[in-house]
Amino acid sequence: MSTPRPTSTQGPWRKSSYSGANGDCVEVALARGGMAVRDSKDPDAGQQAHSTAPWTTFIHAVRSGTLG
Template identity: 65%
Template structure:
C-alpha cells in the first residue's frame, strides 16, 4: 500500500462538515480507501482495504465505535 498512487485521487468531505477544514476527507481508490486530515493535506493519508473501511463505517453507524470522552 505504500506505493499507492494518490495523484488522481478524488477527495471528498462529509456534507456535515462546517466548511472550516476541521474534518477528514476520504478518497476511494481501486483497491483501497484513503483517509486524510483536511487541515494537513500534505501528510501521507492512511490507507485501508475497502473491507476494513466498510467495517469501520458500519461499526460507527451501528454505534459499536463511539466518540471517546475524558471523564476528568
C-alpha cells in the first residue's frame, strides 16, 4: 500500500535555520498530508512533497546525526 502524498501548501514557506548567507538553502511548508520542500533560490522550479511519517523519520535522522 502506498502512502498518500501531501497536496497544496497550507502555511508560509520557512527557510532552514542552517541556511547559509549565500542562499544555499531549502524552504519547507506544511502541506495537506505532510510537508513540502523547495529550493529557496528558485521557488518556481517546483517542490517535493513528503508524507508525515517519512518526513518525521528524516528529521529524526538529521537531528541525531545519522545522515553524516
